[in-house]
Amino acid sequence: MNVLLIGSGAREHAIAWKLRQSPLLDELWSMPGNPGTAELGTNIPAGDNEAVVAACREYGIGLVVVGSEEPLAAGIVDRLAVEGIAAFGPTQAAAEIESSKVFSKELMARHGIPTAPFAVFDDAAAAADYVKSQPGPFVVKADGLAKGKGVIVTDTEAEALAALESVMVTREFGAAGVRALVEQRIFGPEASAQAFTDGSTVAHMPFSCDHKPVFEGNRGPNTGGMGAYSSPGWLPDEVQEAVRTGMTEAAVRAMREEGRSYQGVLYPGIMQTESGPNVIEFNCRFGDPEAQVLLPRLQSDLLEIMVAVTEKRLDHVDVRWSDDACVAVVLASGGYPGEYETGLQISGLGDVDPDVRVFQAGTRRDDGGGLVTAGGRVLTVSASGATIGQAREKAYANVERVAFEGAYYRRDIGTAAATSDA
Ligand code: AMP
Numbered sequence: 001m002n003v004l005l006i007g008s009g010a011r012e013h014a015i016a017w018k019l020r021q022s023p024l025l026d027e028l029w030s031m032p033g034n035p036g037t038a039e040l041g042t043n044i045p046a047g048d049n050e051a052v053v054a055a056c057r058e059y060g061i062g063l064v065v066v067g068s069e070e071p072l073a074a075g076i077v078d079r080l081a082v083e084g085i086a087a088f089g090p091t092q093a094a095a096e097i098e099s100s101k102v103f104s105k106e107l108m109a110r111h112g113i114p115t116a117p118f119a120v121f122d123d124a125a126a127a128a129d130y131v132k133s134q135p136g137p138f139v140v141k142a143d144g145l146a147k148g149k150g151v152i153v154t155d156t157e158a159e160a161l162a163a164l165e166s167v168m169v170t171r172e173f174g175a176a177g178v179r180a181l182v183e184q185r186i187f188g189p190e191a192s193a194q195a196f197t198d199g200s201t202v203a204h205m206p207f208s209c210d211h212k213p214v215f216e217g218n219r220g221p222n223t224g225g226m227g228a229y230s231s232p233g234w235l236p237d238e239v240q241e242a243v244r245t246g247m248t249e250a251a252v253r254a255m256r257e258e259g260r261s262y263q264g265v266l267y268p269g270i271m272q273t274e275s276g277p278n279v280i281e282f283n284c285r286f287g288d289p290e291a292q293v294l295l296p297r298l299q300s301d302l303l304e305i306m307v308a309v310t311e312k313r314l315d316h317v318d319v320r321w322s323d324d325a326c327v328a329v330v331l332a333s334g335g336y337p338g339e340y341e342t343g344l345q346i347s348g349l350g351d352v353d354p355d356v357r358v359f360q361a362g363t364r365r366d367d368g369g370g371l372v373t374a375g376g377r378v379l380t381v382s383a384s385g386a387t388i389g390q391a392r393e394k395a396y397a398n399v400e401r402v403a404f405e406g407a408y409y410r411r412d413i414g415t416a417a418a419t420s421d422a
C-alpha cells in the first residue's frame with residue numbers, strides 16, 4: 001500500500017519511521033515532510049485539500065495519514081471520503097473536539113465527563129462581568145485553533161480581564177477569539193491519555209507527559225513542547241483506569257451518540273487534581289512530542305492499525321506496547337520560542353547510538369546537501385530503557401553528541417522536578 005503522510009514535524013518523522021517498519025507499506029510520500037522523512041520515502045510540496053487529492057491520484061495512495069490538527073479542521077478527511085480515499089484521522093465535525101473548545105467543553109458537560117467549570121461568551125463585556133462577579137482564578141481560552149497559544153492561565157482578576165481583552169477585543173488570536181471560554185483554574189500534574197479508535201473500539205496507548213515551558217523547572221513561556229516521557233509512574237493505576245473509561249471511552253461514545261463518530265487518535269489531556277482527574281482539553285491527533293515516546297513503544301504494525309481504524313475493525317487488531325520507558329529531549333534553536341537564527345550547520349547525527357532515534361522537525365538541506373537548522377524546535381532525541389532513569393541517561397548521552405550553534409535543551413526532562421509541578 002502507498003501512504004501519503006501530511007505534516008513536517010518530529011511527530012510526523014516518528015510516524016514515518018514506524019510506518020516504514022510495516023511489511024504492508026510500499027511507497028511512502030510526505031507532504032511536505034522534512035529531511036528525516038526524505039530518508040524514509042519521498043517528500044512533495046505542501047498544498048491544500050485539492051493538492052492532497054491530486055497527489056493521491058498521481059501516486060496511487062491507499063491511505064492518507066494526517067499528523068496535525070489544521071488539515072483535519074479544514075476537512076481533509078471529508079474531502080478524501082468524497083473521492084473514496086481512506087484517511088486516518090477524524091472528519092471535520094469530529095475534529096471539532098479540538099478545533100472548538102466550546103464544543104469540547106459542552107460535550108463534556110452533556111455527557112458527564114469531568115472537567116473544570118466554565119462559562120462561554122461571545123460578548124467581551126459580559127465575560128468581564130462574569131470574571132468580576134465570580135471567585136477565580138481563571139483560565140481564559142479562545143474558542144478556535146490558535147497554534148496552541150490561545151490559552152491564558154491567570155492568577156488575578158486583573159490578569160483575567162487583560163486576557164479577555166486580548167482574546168476578544170484586540171483579537172490577538174484572530175477569529176479564534178470570536179467566542180471565549182472562562183474556565184475555573186484547577187491545579188495538579190498533567191498527563192496525556194492517547195488512544196486509537198475506530199468510533200467503537202478503543203485501543204489505549206500508555207500514558208505520557210510532555211514539558212511545555214521552555215525552561216527547567218517548568219518556568220518561562222510555553223512552547224510546542226520541550227520533551228516528553230512515558231510512562232508517568234506517579235499516575236496511580238486506578239486513576240489511569242478512571243481516565244480510560246470515564247474520559248477517553250466516554251468521549252468516543254459521546255461523539256458516536258451525537259452523530260460525529262470519531263476515528264483516529266483521540267488525545268485527552270488530563271490534570272490530576274486533589275479531587276481526581278479532569279480533562280483539560282481533547283486533541284484530535286497524536287501529541288508532539290508525545291508521539292516520539294509512544295511510537296517507539298508500539299510493538300504492533302502501525303499501518304495495520306491505521307487501516308483497521310479506517311475500516312472500523314480495530315477489534316480485529318492486537319495493539320501491543322512494550323513495558324520500556326521512553327524519554328525524548330527536544331533540541332531547540334537558541335532564543336526559541338522568541339526570535340532565533342536559522343541555517344546553522346547540524347553535526348553529530350552519525351555519532352548517535354544505533355538504538356536511539358533522532359526525529360527531525362526544523363531542519364533542511366542546504367545547497368551543499370548539509371543538514372542545517374530551519375525552525376524553533378530542530379529535532380527530538382528519543383531513547384528507551386528499562387526505567388525512566390535509564391532512558392533519560394541514554395537520551396542525554398546522545399543529545400550531547402548532536403551540535404549546532406546556540407542549541408538549547410532542557411536538562412530535566414523526565415525528572416521528578418520536572419513532573420511535580422506541571
Ligand atoms: P491547552 O492549549 O488547552 O492544552 O492548554 C494549555 C495549558 O493550559 C494546559 O496544558 C494547562 O497547563 C493549562 N490549562 C488549561 N486549562 C486549564 C485549567 N482549567 N486550569 C489550569 N490550567 C489549565
Ligand code: GLY
Pocket residue numbers: 148210224225283286287288289290
Ligand atoms: N504536546 C501537546 C500537543 O501535542 O498538543
